[in-house]
Amino acid sequence: MSLVDTHQRRSELLYARATSVTVSTMASEVEVDSQVLVQQIQVDNQLPSAAYTTAILGAPAAAGTAGTAGTAGTAGTAGTPWLQANISRRREEKRVRHLQLRVGETHLQVEESFLHTLHAFGARVAATAAATLGDGVPAANFSKPPAAAPAAPDAPAGVSASGAAPAADPPPAGRNAPARLDLLMLDSSLELPPIQADRKRPWYLDSLSLEEARLVLSYRRLPARKAAEATQRSGLRLPLTLPNFEALPLKLRGFERRHLFLERSRLERQLGSHFSGEVTRQLHKIVLHVASGTLHAHGEHAYAPGATAPARNVVHGVVQGGVGLGKGLYHGLTGIVSAPVRGASAGGVSGFARGLGRGLVGAAIKPTAGMLELAAKTAEGIKNTGRAIHESELGLGGSLAQRAARLRVPRMLHGPAGAIRPYDPLTAAGWSALVRADRGRYVPEGLACCVTGGTGGACDRLLLLTNDRLILVEMPEDAMGGGAGGARGGRPALRPDWQVPLRELTELRFDSRGRAEADAPARTHALVLRSPALVDAAAAIGGAQAEPGAIRVRLADAHACHALAEAMAELMVGGAAGGGGPPAAPTSGRGPR
Numbered sequence: 001m002s003l004v005d006t007h008q009r010r011s012e013l014l015y016a017r018a019t020s021v022t023v024s025t026m027a028s029e030v031e032v033d034s035q036v037l038v039q040q041i042q043v044d045n046q047l048p049s050a051a052y053t054t055a056i057l058g059a060p061a062a063a064g065t066a067g068t069a070g071t072a073g074t075a076g077t078a079g080t081p082w083l084q085a086n087i088s089r090r091r092e093e094k095r096v097r098h099l100q101l102r103v104g105e106t107h108l109q110v111e112e113s114f115l116h117t118l119h120a121f122g123a124r125v126a127a128t129a130a131a132t133l134g135d136g137v138p139a140a141n142f143s144k145p146p147a148a149a150p151a152a153p154d155a156p157a158g159v160s161a162s163g164a165a166p167a168a169d170p171p172p173a174g175r176n177a178p179a180r181l182d183l184l185m186l187d188s189s190l191e192l193p194p195i196q197a198d199r200k201r202p203w204y205l206d207s208l209s210l211e212e213a214r215l216v217l218s219y220r221r222l223p224a225r226k227a228a229e230a231t232q233r234s235g236l237r238l239p240l241t242l243p244n245f246e247a248l249p250l251k252l253r254g255f256e257r258r259h260l261f262l263e264r265s266r267l268e269r270q271l272g273s274h275f276s277g278e279v280t281r282q283l284h285k286i287v288l289h290v291a292s293g294t295l296h297a298h299g300e301h302a303y304a305p306g307a308t309a310p311a312r313n314v315v316h317g318v319v320q321g322g323v324g325l326g327k328g329l330y331h332g333l334t335g336i337v338s339a340p341v342r343g344a345s346a347g348g349v350s351g352f353a354r355g356l357g358r359g360l361v362g363a364a365i366k367p368t369a370g371m372l373e374l375a376a377k378t379a380e381g382i383k384n385t386g387r388a389i390h391e392s393e394l395g396l397g398g399s400l401a402q403r404a405a406r407l408r409v410p411r412m413l414h415g416p417a418g419a420i421r422p423y424d425p426l427t428a429a430g431w432s433a434l435v436r437a438d439r440g441r442y443v444p445e446g447l448a449c450c451v452t453g454g455t456g457g458a459c460d461r462l463l464l465l466t467n468d469r470l471i472l473v474e475m476p477e478d479a480m481g482g483g484a485g486g487a488r489g490g491r492p493a494l495r496p497d498w499q500v501p502l503r504e505l506t507e508l509r510f511d512s513r514g515r516a517e518a519d520a521p522a523r524t525h526a527l528v529l530r531s532p533a534l535v536d537a538a539a540a541i542g543g544a545q546a547e548p549g550a551i552r553v554r555l556a557d558a559h560a561c562h563a564l565a566e567a568m569a570e571l572m573v574g575g576a577a578g579g580g581g582p583p584a585a586p587t588s589g590r591g592p593r
Contacts, residue, residue, distance in 0.1 A: 001015070001016045001017075002014075002015050002411065002423075003015075003016075003121075004411070004413070004420055005117075005121050006413060006417075006418035006420065007124065007418075008120070008121075008124070009047075009117065009121075010413055010418045011046070011047065011048065011410065011413065012046040012410045012411045012413075013045075013046060013047065013117060013118065013121060014043055014044060014045060014046055014055065014118075015043075015044045015046050015406075015407055015408065015410070016041070016042070016043040016044070016056075017041070017042055017407050018038050018040070018041045019038075019039050019040045019041075020037070020038070020039030020040070020081070021036075021037070021038050021039075022035075022036070022037040022038075023035070023036050023037075024037075027091075029091070030090065030091060030092075031088055031089065031090055031091060031097065032088070032089055032090075032091060033086070033087070033088045034086070034087050034088075035084070035085065035086050035087075036083070036084070036085040037081040037083065037084055038058075038081055038082055038083035038084075039060055039081050039082060040058060040059050040060055040082055041056065041057075041058040041082060041083070042054065042056065042057050042058070042404065042407060043055045043056035043057075044406045044407055044408075045109075045111065045114050046406075046410035046411075047113075047114065047117065047410075048410070048432075048435050048436075048440075049113070050111065050114070051111055051220055052109035052110075052111055052114075052218065052220065053405075053406050054107075054109060054404045054405075054406065055108070055109055055110065055111075055114065056106065056107070056108055056109075057106070057107040057109075057404050058082040058083065058103070058104060058105070058106045058107075059082060059104070059105070059107075060080055060081055060082055060104065061080040061082075061104050061105070080104065081104070082103065082104040082106075083101075083102070083103055083104070084100075084101075084102045085100070085101050085102075086098065086099070086100045087099050087100075093204075094201060094202070094203045094204065095203065095204045095205075095206070096203055096204070096205045096206065096262065097206045097207070098206060098207045098209075099205060099207065099208050099209070100207075100209045100210075100211070101209070101210050101211065102211045103211070103213050104214075105214045105215075105216065106213070106214070106215050106216070107215075107216045107218075107404075108215055108216070108217050108218070109218040110217070110218065110219050110220070111219075111220045112219075112220065112221045112222045112227060112230070112238070113222055113226075113230060115236060115238070116230040116231070116233070116234040116236050117234070119234045119235065119236035120233060120234035120235070120236075123234070123235060202261040202262050202263050203261070203262040204259075204260075204261055204262070205257070205259075205260055205261070205262045206258065206259060207256075207257075207258050207259075208255075208256065208257040208258070208260075209254065209255075209256050210254055210255040210256070211254045212251060212252065212253055212254045213251070213252040213254075214249070214250070214251055214252075215249070215250040215251070215252070216247055216248070216249055216250075217245070217247075217248045217249075217250055218245065218246050218247055218248070219242055219243075219244060219245055219248075220244050221241070221242060221243065221244055240283070250282045251282075252275060252278040252279075252282070253278055255270075255271065255274050255275075257270070317377040317378045318374075318377070318378055320373075320377040321373055321374030321375070321376070321377035321378050322374060324369075324370050324373035324374060324377065325367075325370035325371060325373060325374045326370070327370065328366040328367045328368075328369055328370020328371070328373070329366070329367050329370060331362065331366050332362050332363040332364070332365070332366035332367045332370075333363060335358070335359040335362040335363060335366070336356075336359040336360065336362075336363050337359070338359070339355040339356065339358045339359035339362065340352050340355040340356040340359055341355070342355055343355025343356070343358070408423070408425070408428070409425065409428040409429055409431075409432050410428060410431075410432065411423050411428050411431075412427050412428055412430075412431035412447065426450055426451075426452070427447075427450055429450065429462065429475075430447055430449075430450025430462055430464055431447055431450075433450075433462050433464065433473050433474075433475075433494055434447050434464055434466070434471070436493050436494040437464075437471060437473050437493070437494045437495075437496050438493065438494075438495065438496065439493045442464075442466055442469070442471065442499075445466035445467045445468045445469065446466055446467050447464060447465075447466060448465045448466060448467060448567045448570070448571060449464075449465040449563055449564055449566075449567035449568075450462055450463070450464050450465070451463050451555055451556065451560035451563055451564050452475075452555070452556040452560065453472070453527070453553045453554055453555045453556065453560070454553070454554050460474075460475055461473065461474060461475060461497065462474075462475055463527070463553055463555070463564070465564060465567050465568065465571075467571060468501055468502060468503075469499050469500060469501045469502055470499065470500050470502065470505075470529070471496050471498075471499040472496060472497045472498055472499070472553065473494050473495075473496045473497065474494060474495075474497070497537070498533075498534060498537040498551070500529065500531050500533045500534055501533070502571075504531045504532065504533050505529060505530070505531045506530050506531055506532070507528065507529065507530035507531075507550065508527070508528070508529055508530075508568075509527075509528050510525070510526070510527055510528075510561050510565065511525075511526045511527075511528050511552070512524070512525050512526075512558070512561070513526075524554060525554070525555045525556075525557060525558055525560065525561045526552050526553060526554050526555060527552075527553045527555060527561075527564065528550055528551070528552050528553075529550065529551045529553065530550040530551075534550075534551050537551060
């Protein structure tokens, strides 16, 4: 599923894919058993400025992982699906014997800017849908028809006081009579008994089990000024301001019920109460991390990722816990002095009193949180020692979401209207390279064509044709695949090998060589360019050039030649017809074959 905003951002917002979705059913004379399996799910943040390119990742459990709640003590099997739902019900009864839902470990990498973007997009879609539905057929009016005016005394028979003749009698019903809809108008004085709605019997549920959910959460907030601007644009106000943190493990305890009638409203209240309590408990956990000093700010943009990462072994856990305890004691004791001083400088005597209260509370809470951090990190290190050894043997590093890559490069929207065309990996790679080339300097020119090429023996570059120039840029590392899911700070800019405006070209031709005879070398295709702006680039390439003073760009195949030639022809025709745009560049030699 691809979510594309063609109105405001004019870019692809997210791309989601679920792999190996299996729905199976087995029925007998008495029961029906159904199962839904989802092997993996991934949702990518496709915005060009994304710090976390993978927003949601639910991967299958590896071999040897311990079972979750409800199956505690059972070793997991290799490739256990991320989502597994089982339901067993009776055929002849409104009875569900068993309903079980198990969700594997899910990695969430949330950016505040991404939340604002999605909220603004959803608000526009909702407003458009409401306006569209509002223009529909108006509701029917079932009010009483107006009573006919009494006939005037001197009026002829059959004419009312208003001068209008009464409606003609309806034609007799028959085989060929048109169909009619008669509405029975009831007198308001007529009292009718209330309609007794048949109350349906709810389903009876023998066993409901939602197993423990494990989350690995990373969050990146916006600076204060940018956050205020984003809130004003999108209308989304976050209820809680969280600091930045990396790979924070959270657990939502399971939910189980047995032998109950499945009333939807009651079940919704119970689920809401349970999971809201779990979320609150996890938020308190984050607050304790903050209070104990394990989340450290570095300016306004980032927090130290190593301080909040899970302890990989016993030593790492003791060190992290000890640091947390020491900082808790330090900040708790120094806060008794620093908080009143800050309060007095800001608010005088009343500020001093408030600061003293905050300092005393911090002196009690922060050392306690540090002790809890020491115990928690030590236990976490003991638990993860075996996993760390296993990952070191396999050469793995970082969290699963940080090692994940984008499923594909974000798509390109075509033309001024932002048209959506079938996805093409090469075009998407060219658009990604154009966005990153010189930090988006050439994006306003648009992308007319993209082919693979190079000035050496290999086609390891992208040749981009915009409305104004030709650009040769290195192939991005994610050109034909995904990008690093945990890359922080966005992707680095690309520096073009060279770029030349079409107006400055003095020569442009296509050249094909080879395969004249059976034993001749393989046929090659190239684009030959000559321009004063390319003198330095041609001199730098030097001996690789077949012609002095000119640049020969090798193209992948004949199809690349044809695509580039057709795109250039469209630019020339469009510029000549519109009286503007780049003029037809001088060409020599033969055209593409």
